[in-house]
Amino acid sequence: MSRKQPPPPLAPSLTAAIIASYKGERLSKFYHGTGTATFINGQVYAGTFWMGHMHGKGRIVWPDGIVYEGDFDYDELSGHAKYSWPDGSVYEGGVLHGLRHGLGRFSQGxxxxxxxxVDGREHGVGTKVYDATKGIAYEGDWRDGLRDGAGIMRYGKKLVYKGSWIRDMKTGRGCMQWLDRAETYDGGWLEDHQHGFGVHTWKVGKLKNREHRYEGEFANGVRDGYGVFYYASGARYEGHWEDNVKHGLGLFFFEDGTIYEGQFDNDHMVDANDNKPKNAELAPTMILYVDDLVKGTEKEKARGVKAAQNAVLRANTDLRLVYRHYATRAGASAVLTSGPPTSDNHLDLMEMRELWRFSAECRLHNVTMGKLDRYLLVIRNAQNKAVKKLRIQREKKRRHVHPRSIDAIETPREKWTDVHDPDRVILYREFCEILVRLAWDDALERGEVDMTVADAFTCLYEDKIHDHASARIEPMEALSLEVLDAPLQAIFRKYRDTLEPIFAKYARLDSDVAQQPENDIHISVRSFVLLLREFGAMGTMSVSALLALVRKPSEDDESDDDELDPFVLEADLIYPEFLEALTKVARAVMGVPSVPLPVTVAQYIHATFLRDKAPQYLRRNSFTRRQSSLVLGPVQE
Incomplete structure (x- = not known):
């Protein structure tokens, strides 16, 4: 149906000037109805006319063999039509003023x-297949015939890019995956090159089962600027890069915990000997920075630390198996049967979300996700104190050093924008030190004040970690593990824009909010109870029953569920624990055995927070986008 006003009839004198012959229907002296017209330039039109104008349905063939078949709007090629070219190319879809416009499909070989x-060019959203046999295709935004906006480019079956485009080039934020070699780059791009901040992971070794990881700055496709390199061996480098190699000032943390700070020249340490301890051949193969846990004189502290290191080394083979088991994301059902690590069968890199799962499966009581995250921060800061000692030693080697220059040396600090980042890498040595610190805190909570740090670790290892797969998992603990799995994580991502502002709002209500670091957002159980009450989300559940769900059970938990525990009310929940608590409440309030848990959780969230119950403040999302990554895993397609 034409949107134009009908034009005046086309005068016969004008049609005679452009049409050589006509066969068909007429109305008076005008071409009107169905007919065929041959133009003086050789093109032929067959279709309907209206008072001398081509209008309605028709087919036009040009002398060069191009064919248009479809709608005509008072002599204009507009509407829905099909173009055919002599080389076999075909277009079918919307047309405006003779140009491809609207939705349509074009194929050429x-x-x-x-x-x-739009105006004859790809513009908007569309999919272009460059080679169907090889699987080369782009799906996403277009502008003026070029890839521009968000899109996915598949370069066959082995290479995929998903992200931002500007004028046919990868520019902005994007993720490239080399599927055949388990390699990924996620970060900034500029004119088809990695540029800006990015995270690059790839496999190394003969079996390609060891992982390197770089987080930092890129320029023109190579590492350039400041960055952190995590080696598959368990070492870490923090410092400057130039043209893909370590160059300039940097920190190198060896696998055993030894530290080098100084200049690098073309990927090499300028003077590694300055950082080697005396009697290096007698040094342990793993250094733990746990001096703060040991009391006594300097000699007693040294003996206590060495004893803890030896205790860890005695369990080294088993601990490496455990680390690799979780680092490779084997999941709860995997069995540790792959044998001891070798040079070719070593380690992937554990991330924080795997440490959370490890804690749950080993039934480490009184250990929250937030506590594990903060352990790593303590460990990194302890390493940084060792860096300060190196700096002081280096200054003292200089002649005529002024005491004020020593006082001016600062301890480097971790600049984490989010303490609870589930993607944060935990190296094997750091994993071991977390266990030592966890064991010591557990011993103190049990009143074992006379126990050594080494004995505390051995006790934890033998009771909880060694042969932990044989431990019986309680139903509530099994639910905690299910929360970490993909189906429930998909539900949390779906409702992220609803849940995150609620979490942020009630986190600000806690009395200790002024003392909360900006990068350590959490909510107290007291505020969680208030949240559920204000939204009417507890059903018939009592507060004591709610606390029984949320409470982390202790080893010898004999408390009466009917009694309110004030210590539970003041416990904190980070965002993933908040989601876990919601899941437990959802099952208690709405759970039906025949209904899958993800369905129950989705129904509970929708019924609680999306039925005109959300206060006005929740319409403004004050939660940072970085915090949104606390849903435990990346989005899976």
Whole structure:
């Protein structure tokens, strides 16, 4: 149906000037109805006319063999039509003023585009297949015939890019995956090159089962600027890069915990000997920075630390198996049967979310996700104190050093924007030190004030970690593990924009909010109870029953569920623990055995927070985008 006002009838004198012959229906002296017209330039039109104008349905063939078949709007090629070219190219879809416009599909040999068009060019959203046999295709935004906006480019079956484009080039934020070699780059791009901040992970070794990881700055496709490199061996480098190699000032943390700070030249340490301890051949193969846990004189502290290191080394083979088991994301059902690590069968890199799962499966009581995150921060800061000692030693080697220059040396600090980042890497040595600190805190909570740090670790290892797969998992603990799995994580991502502002709002209500670091957002159980009450989300559940769900059970928990525990009310929940608590409440309030838990949780969230119950403040999302990554895993397609 034409949107134009009908034009005046086309005068016969004008049609005679452009049409050589006509066969068909007429109305008086005008071409009107169905007919065929041959133009003086050789093109032929067959279709309907209206008072001398081509209008309605028709087919036009040009002398060069191009064919248009479809709608005509008072002599204009507009509407829905099909173009055919002599080389076999075909377009079918919307047309405006003779140009492809609107939705349409164009194919030319192996190339095909299906999507939106504007003025004859790909513009809007569409999919272009460059080679169907090889699987080369782009799906996403277009502008003026070029890839521009958000899109996915598949370079065959082995290479995929998902992210931002500007004028046909990868520019902005994007993720490239080399599927055949388990390599990923996620970060900034500029004109088809990695540029800006990014995270690059790839496999190394003969079996390609060891992982390197770089987090830092790129320029023109190579590491350039400041960055952190995590080696598959368990070592870590923090410092400057130039043209893909370590160059300039940097810190190198060896696998055993030894530290080098100084200049690098073309990937090499300028003077590694300055950082080697005396009698290096007698040094342990793993250094733990746990001096703060040991009391006594300097000699007693040294003996206590060495004893703790030896205790860890005695369990080294088993601990490496455990680390690798979780680092490779084997999941709860995997069995540790792959044998001891070798040079070719070593380690992937554990991330914080795997440490959370490890804690749950080993039934480490009184250990929250937030506590584990803060352990790593303590460990990194302890390493940084050792860096300060190195700096002081280096200054003292200089002649005529002024005491004030020693006092001016600062301890480097971790600059984490989010303490609870589930993607944060935990190296094997750091994993071991977390266990030592966890064991010591557990011993103190049990009143074992006379126990050594080494004995505390051995006790924890033998009771909880060694052969932990044989431990019986309680139903509530099994639910905690299910929260970490993909189906429930998909539900949390779906409702992220609803849940995150609620969490942020009630986190600000806690009395200790002024003391909360900006990068350590959490909510107290007291505020969680208030949240559920204000939203009417507890059903018939009592507060004591709610606390029984949320409370982390202790080893010898004989408390009466009917008694309110004030210490539970003041416990804190980070965002993933908040989601876990919601899941437990959802099952208690709405759970039906025949209904899958993810369905129950989705129904509970929708019924509680999305039925005109959300206060006005929740319409403004004050939660940072970085915090949104606390849903435990990346989005899976």
């Amino acid at each position: 192996d190339v095909a585009y299906d999507g939106e068009w």
